[in-house]
Amino acid sequence: MTFISIEFLIFFTVIVFAYYLIPHRWRWVLLLAASYSFYASLSSYFVLLLLLSTAFSYSTGIMIEKQETKEQKKKVMLAGICVLLFFLGWFKYFNFVNDSIRAISAYMDWNYAIPYQEIVLPLAISFYTFQAVSYLVDIYRGKQKAERHYGYFSIYFAFFPQLVAGPIERAKKLLPQFKVEQTLKYENLSYGMKRIAWGFFKKTLIADRLAPIVASVYDSPDPTGSQIVLATVLFSIQLYADFSALSDIAIGCARMLGIKLTENFKQPHLAVSIADFWSRWHITLSAWLRDYIFVPLCKGRKKRSEIYLVIIITFLISGIWHGAAWSFVLWGLIHGFYRVFGDHTKHVRGKMATFTQLDRSPTLHKWMKIATTFLLVCFSRVFFRSDSVTAAFENAQLFLTPSSWRPSGIIEAFELFSLLDLVIFTFFFVIVQLFHYIERKNASTWNWLSQRPAFARYAVYVLLIVSILVFGASGQGFVYGGF
Amino acid sequence: MGRLFIKLIIIMTMALLLFIPVNSFVKQSRSYNINDDILTFKKNPYPVDIINLGASHSMYGYYFKPTGLSHLDLALPAQTIQYDFKLLKEYDQYLKPDGVVIVSISQMTFVNVETEDAGRYYEILDRTQIEPFNLLDYYRYLHLPGTNSESFTSALSSKWKNFKWTSHQSWANDGKNYAERKSEYVEEQYRKATEKNYVEQNVRQLKEILDYCKEKGYQVILTMEPVHQTYQEHFDEDVMNRLVFQYLNSLELDVPFLNYMNDQRFADNKDYFLDSDHLNSAGRKKYSWIVYEELKKLGYF
Numbered sequence: 032m033t034f035i036s037i038e039f040l041i042f043f044t045v046i047v048f049a050y051y052l053i054p055h056r057w058r059w060v061l062l063l064a065a066s067y068s069f070y071a072s073l074s075s076y077f078v079l080l081l082l083l084s085t086a087f088s089y090s091t092g093i094m095i096e097k098q099e100t101k102e103q104k105k106k107v108m109l110a111g112i113c114v115l116l117f118f119l120g121w122f123k124y125f126n127f128v129n130d131s132i133r134a135i136s137a138y139m140d141w142n143y144a145i146p147y148q149e150i151v152l153p154l155a156i157s158f159y160t161f162q163a164v165s166y167l168v169d170i171y172r173g174k175q176k177a178e179r180h181y182g183y184f185s186i187y188f189a190f191f192p193q194l195v196a197g198p199i200e201r202a203k204k205l206l207p208q209f210k211v212e213q214t215l216k217y218e219n220l221s222y223g224m225k226r227i228a229w230g231f232f233k234k235t236l237i238a239d240r241l242a243p244i245v246a247s248v249y250d251s252p253d254p255t256g257s258q259i260v261l262a263t264v265l266f267s268i269q270l271y272a273d274f275s276a277l278s279d280i281a282i283g284c285a286r287m288l289g290i291k292l293t294e295n296f297k298q299p300h301l302a303v304s305i306a307d308f309w310s311r312w313h314i315t316l317s318a319w320l321r322d323y324i325f326v327p328l329c330k331g332r333k334k335r336s337e338i339y340l341v342i343i344i345t346f347l348i349s350g351i352w353h354g355a356a357w358s359f360v361l362w363g364l365i366h367g368f369y370r371v372f373g374d375h376t377k378h379v380r381g382k383m384a385t386f387t388q389l390d391r392s393p394t395l396h397k398w399m400k401i402a403t404t405f406l407l408v409c410f411s412r413v414f415f416r417s418d419s420v421t422a423a424f425e426n427a428q429l430f431l432t433p434s435s436w437r438p439s440g441i442i443e444a445f446e447l448f449s450l451l452d453l454v455i456f457t458f459f460f461v462i463v464q465l466f467h468y469i470e471r472k473n474a475s476t477w478n479w480l481s482q483r484p485a486f487a488r489y490a491v492y493v494l495l496i497v498s499i500l501v502f503g504a505s506g507q508g509f510v511y512g513g514f
Numbered sequence: 515m516g517r518l519f520i521k522l523i524i525i526m527t528m529a530l531l532l533f534i535p536v537n538s539f540v541k542q543s544r545s546y547n548i549n550d551d552i553l554t555f556k557k558n559p560y561p562v563d564i565i566n567l568g569a570s571h572s573m574y575g576y577y578f579k580p581t582g583l584s585h586l587d588l589a590l591p592a593q594t595i596q597y598d599f600k601l602l603k604e605y606d607q608y609l610k611p612d613g614v615v616i617v618s619i620s621q622m623t624f625v626n627v628e629t630e631d632a633g634r635y636y637e638i639l640d641r642t643q644i645e646p647f648n649l650l651d652y653y654r655y656l657h658l659p660g661t662n663s664e665s666f667t668s669a670l671s672s673k674w675k676n677f678k679w680t681s682h683q684s685w686a687n688d689g690k691n692y693a694e695r696k697s698e699y700v701e702e703q704y705r706k707a708t709e710k711n712y713v714e715q716n717v718r719q720l721k722e723i724l725d726y727c728k729e730k731g732y733q734v735i736l737t738m739e740p741v742h743q744t745y746q747e748h749f750d751e752d753v754m755n756r757l758v759f760q761y762l763n764s765l766e767l768d769v770p771f772l773n774y775m776n777d778q779r780f781a782d783n784k785d786y787f788l789d790s791d792h793l794n795s796a797g798r799k800k801y802s803w804i805v806y807e808e809l810k811k812l813g814y815f
Contacts, residue, residue: 037650037654038650217515217517217518220515221518235663251698251702252705446679446681449671449678449679450677450678450679450682451667451671451674451677451678452667455667489524489525489528493525493528496525496526496529497529497533497536500529500533500660501533501536501660501661501666502663502666503663504663504664
């Protein structure tokens, strides 16, 4: 039962009805049962691991709180984190490390006998492990009290709208919301439904329509340079549509239950720098990395070079978190390099803008920065999308070859689409851009829409529903669902 | 809350009113009704002299009416050999005792394994034969095909046949573009199939079909339909050996194999083809006569 299915819509409708019908004191039972059922429908083998991780984090949290000295608290916290990371490492990184050691051994002519192990990655382990780590660290730091109610804590760990791919929430924000009695509010239901519909729209009409086109190039043994350029740009659009749709559906579902989740995206492809990009893309992960990796590692360091090293390490961890492969490590390193380079050359770039008088045309300057940032992000995504490091370097070389950017070649590459599919995709892509444009001009497109005449509003809602029903492609999993 | 409920009703009703004509458009489309002949046969079955299995080459390949033979065409586009067998077992009860089963072999025979559109088998096969079977998908396919974007796009494509890139037209660049794209597609599928050991699975399935026919006493023949010369250029002897014949020869079959792929009566005549690898109505009639004559020579009729 994935988000994009009739089964999920039926399941969720039943949960919403039941949620508001039963007394508040029993709602946690309902949410917990719903969360475990949802997880079991996707990954029944690993429910036990989820239960075990929950119990472990719950008891470790209490143990940290019970310690008398800061030093003792730290020891318990570190031990707890090590155990959680051991699970994550075993399931997600064992083969990565094993394969890497084997490759080095073969190169060095050493004898290394441990073969490849068939290990299935438990669904959502990266997400709930990060939530658990933040919970333990916050208790240690005194920002969060250890939760004593096992039921509420378990929902925090496994809340089904955000379990699979975030947003990565902090206990401080989520736990109190579960405990407060949520009343049935028209605004919550209405807003939640709109966000879910918008998520379905982006996923089925943009992401899943692009997925086979991108795959046809990246799976091809000999793509042309222009095809790589086009497919990489399309992959960026696909990835954004896919992941932001997942967040939209999560936020919408939670809102219908009266729970407010953190926004995860703010039109990231309009970022004016890499730093800006990371404040708009997967915001909850960026905030997590900042609070639990970057800030602790920066403690006591004042030299610029040391801070840069910490930035690189933080992005390296971000890369490894995304996937257990060297191509993801390189992707993280590239972003770390971008970030450091951007910071180091900020002053020089400002001077250059003055020298070329670019700063006299702020709009042009801004759009040039947006275009540059987008292309840098696209380049890094060559590594994100390629199946191996070798393929990534080959594709990156094609991406950087000037002849790959010939307009005639890129126009020809559009023939990867059938003409009909291109027309359909373009139509829906324009709608998404229109939505973003309105959002930039107003605080929220949904608020803007609510001020339009009833006919216009209904037309938009009907267009959304009919488009999803008729043109919505399905069958592709969520990219971030695999992390 | 009543306000929200009324709004939802209005929106859903409007959406439904727009959806109904779309759904009916898909239901009436050629692509949705691709199994129509088999379905008609299922409703009014009769004894047949000849059954042909296979994918689109076979589906567009045979028309035995002028020969006086009664014929059941069980071939469907991109049909896997697994579904060939399932259909044969479902409909062979109508094959006359001395009937003939034509098993069509193409470049895709040993490569195809995943059925892209199981929906078209819902009405012509027993449910238990369809894997994986999902009740929701079943009712959705039968009653709400408009909710399947691929069905809708196929219906639109068949309505606007010429709405394609110039280079994607069937005979653009003398059919070479089409043949090249098809060749790339087949190579890609072959690569995946060898990686996942689908080829061996399909070879075994062909053997099972032939053993089944032998057990039932049917007369079997393997065929390969004619293609245009632009297509042949991409599927020369080496390529065909790699994709098909190395596997076929390994079975050491004692079944006649009529290979018309490079038949010069068709190879350079576009008038017989829809595109460079599918026969049109004229090609189908001519080819079926040739096969019929050959079957007679072999003593099948």
